Amino acid sequence: MTDAAQPNRLPAGGAIQGLIDRDRLLAFTFDGKVYAGHAGDTLASALIAAGVKLIGRSFKYHRPRGIFSAGPEEPNALVELRTGARREPNTRATTIELYDGLEAASQNRWPSLAFDILAVNQIASPLFVGGFYYKTFMWPASFWEKVYEPLIRRAAGLGRASEYPDPDRYEKAYAFCDVLVIGSGPAGLAAALAAGRSGARVILCEDDARLGGRLLGERQTIDDAPAHLFAAAASDELGSLPDVCVMSRTQVFGAYDDGVYGALERVADHMTAPAAGVPRQRLWRIAAKRCVNAMGATERPIVFGGNDRPGVMLASAVRTYLNRFGVLPGRKPVVFTTNDDGWKTVADLAAAGAQVEAVVDPRASVDETLTKAAAAAGARVLLGGRIVDVAGDARGVTSAVVSAGGKRQVFAADLVAVSGGWNPQVALTTHRGGKPRWSEALSTFVPGDLPDGMAVTGAANGDFGLAESLRGGSAAGAAAAAACGFSATPAPQPRAEDEPAAVVPLWHVDGGRYKAFVDLQNDVTAGDIALAHAEGFRSIEHLKRYTTLGMATDQGKTSNLNGHAMMAALTGQAMSDVGTTLSRPPHQPVAIGAFAGHHRGRHFRPTRHVPGHAWAIENGAVMVEAGPWLRPQYFPRPGEKDWLASVVREVRTVRSSVGVCDVSTLGRIDIRGRDAATFLDRVYINTFSTLPVGKARYGVMLREDGFVMDDGTTSRFGDDHYVMSTTTANAAKVMQHLEFCHQALWPELDVAMVSVTEQWSQYAVAGPKARELLAQLYGSDVDLSNDALPYMGCREISLRGITTRLFRISFSGELAYELAAPARHGAAVLEDLMALCDTFGGCPYGTEAQSVMRIEKGHVAGNELNGQTVARDLGLGRMMSTKKDYIGRVMADRPALVAPDRPTLVGIRPVEKGRRLTAGAHILPGGAAAVAASDQGYVTSVAYSPALEGWIGLALVVNGPTRHGERVRAYDAVRNNDQDVTICAPVFVDPEGVRLRG
């Protein structure tokens, strides 16, 4: 039965009918036209069945191109798959599983595939030779960005991206096994069976949807039955073994350190859209104790005139289309092969009903069985021959010109099947730095030094025979399992034959009329190789950059070796000296989305929420990121025209009444032990052993190099119990530092520290009404008077049966407390605090108001604790104890760090009242030129001070403390702000500290 819609589909019941499911018909469109195929087809096989030969236009010359291969090495048949947000350019028609409703479009053509205006590039082709970017578009230089590059990009596109956000989900996942088997051809299946039967944990990765590799594309037999049945049986058995995991549609794309492999699982690419909850693709990180690499080999073409025309196809691909897909790529084929394997194509084509016109082999003589079989198929045998040219047009091949025995003959043909031999897939063996080794016998590179734990077997190792693949795979699988401690039960080897596989090298047939392409994807011709040689780009790495040989989606899988061999012939080098270009992961294209997995958009990294988060959101807070935390930045109210209006109102409210700020994000570290006091004395520049129980003290700690690391208050709750607070940003770093100090420097100290940041929620309650507010919260039986809880005091106080901690500390300069409550009660305590706050006319305040108030008070924060300042720079030099040793003490005394002219903390105010200051401005002496030589420091923090009704700032200025009152220039070239400012003391509000002791 020949279907009119599928004229090239082989009939059911014939000698060759393929492995497709003829009962399931699938409709699809290509360039808007509707076609039909079957379940089990690829887009490529369905297009061949439908009689479509022209698939796309080439990258540079816009030459008509068809389907060249039947696998991931495809250089030509690139299409845009799907539409709208799921449109994906440069997908290989040979790897796209057909599904019902598939939509594909050709790319790189305008206005249509059949009539493409830019095909005139072929006429202008002398302009587009290797290195044309560098030569043609160099002058004038200003034209590059505006004129040349956009022009080239439009003309030489590789399809269009969707331009919409990716609607699909991606995942990352981790897998572990004893033995990873890559590839499920005969060698891979044998390896997986041997390892799996031994009880080892095995992962078998197969790029294809179906296991079997070449077994699906050849008419071979195993145990006297078609080889694809062996693959099916092996697949069933592997599926039944509990510790074997078969991952189809999974491409291992990279080998990394310590037996780690990267793999991409195409979970839903064979459907219109992923099912609900299912990712489109999943990126696997597979850690394997041993790896059996059975990735097989890629057939290499031969370079001759017109070798890019639709209808020139790899011989193995022709057999795959026949035997696996049941489609006939041509009725009048010519076979051109340098090796015995290619001759198989003659018999397969004949069995499928094609009239093989000729089989051409450059060898003067071949095994008699080959010629007999070809003659039986009715093919002319032309030994010592070569195809010189293939003629044709956008509709495909029309004839082949063969040179043999000193004369040229023309054969009418619609298909040219080509085989130059096989190249083992060596890429994965080189990712850890191994170099492939040249094999004279096989005329190709075979794996050299292997990554630790990897064995290579089957065609990937240059063992191309079926029997030797099965045998080698089995041995490699058993050996890998044995290395993991599992002994394989010897099993009988399946019966199979090693067919003849002799080969001679032939890279390029010179003397054709038509352009001969080395790299079909990048339109690199034989002439470009010669040109690169003539112009001195002779190293293969230079050749690659100069001509783009081997770049883009196929990474030169069908072109590199021919190109390199042609260069070797020009330079007279041996292939073993030429080597290969460096191959890096990924071996095949991987979507960036797969590398991101779940972590995109707001999930880019985890977000930390305080217990009061929901309250802040419900009350209209604008949130700001503080490291991974979200904190309320300010709480806008109706009628406030901008953030500054809200912040000014919040500051005024705190300074006149009371405000509440969530400070739960500050780091809290519980420190206990008999030596806790000694430990703190050694990590802080000031002394904590003298701190009485029930008191808090501000502390500064240094790095080993003497620069300030962090600051915060530490409170003493018992003789051997302190609670340290750190800045939000440095909480984890300080914890690590303390652990290091204890474990590595002073393990003899009896001290233990535990992060309790998450155990407690904490709120600053600040303002003249703070005490009254807390008195109402705690109730009348709790004494919060100055005597009971003085400035810098701390106490545990029961709040309705819950133990809270109350600290009388102030960052704002007001009468202030910080109340810590267990996190489960954090939201409730905040709600109660805010309800009481309202009754005092108070308000919540965010990080902006907090920052304004600390600048008004001259308290340093992240902008000043920037890793470049020592304690003296910040006006904290007097805290540095001279009576004890502490971390950073010696290094902080280095001459440059005690030099009096170091930039030191000062305040600044604009000379012109009302003018806005900007942080980052450089301080220059009055009247000095704005050059680096005049630089005397910079502005670290600025704020609008409601108390002073003007902008204020903190700055680090050379000889700062001696220059109060001096007028200098604040020069901010980035924000174009140049003004005079007056240096002043860095405390703008209540310098005597009356309010906070109130």
Add this chain to the structure above:
Amino acid sequence: MVDAALPLKVRGAFDGLLVPGGPKDAGIVVTERASLQIATVVARSRELAAVIEATYGIALPSGPKRVVARDVTFLGTGPRTWFAFRPGDRPLASDLGQALGEHAAIVDQSDGYGVLRIAGSRTRALLAKGVPIDLHPRAFAADGVAATVCSHIGIVLWRSDADSSFDIALFRSLCGSFWSWLSESAEEFGLRVAPADGSLRPAIGP
């Protein structure tokens, strides 16, 4: 308005995130272990193991292992450090403090962590999407513990008693991000949220 007569309200780490329900045949079943008393135990003396053996009759593990002493479970989470927990309301930190005296520093962490039990036929397939360690029974024993990460979030992970389920403890502030990862990753397996095993009571002094 603030009513001082009422106890302070309690909010669990996964409040507002976990809503009980989901398909019966779900491949993943998540239960919040809401009523655990948790404490960090850091050794201060070499005699700690001996004291624990005398008090609880168990050998305190020195590596990433789990031991159960009567109703208290100890997980080894670092050098000289254990994550201890006990179901119910009885304050664990103060009990341990009394039992272990100066041999260990005990810090109450009952509010600092959210704890989930992850069960169901696809548990390991789910965890493979976030946890970079091997959880196969041959690699991760029944008494195994790991201080590791899941989807970039620090976790303590251990096998639950006897069956193939796992418990995960993580910092309270990260429960929202963790749940976002878990619920999305479990969707393809079917996700059921079981009612929490107990409820969180007001914190009683340490």
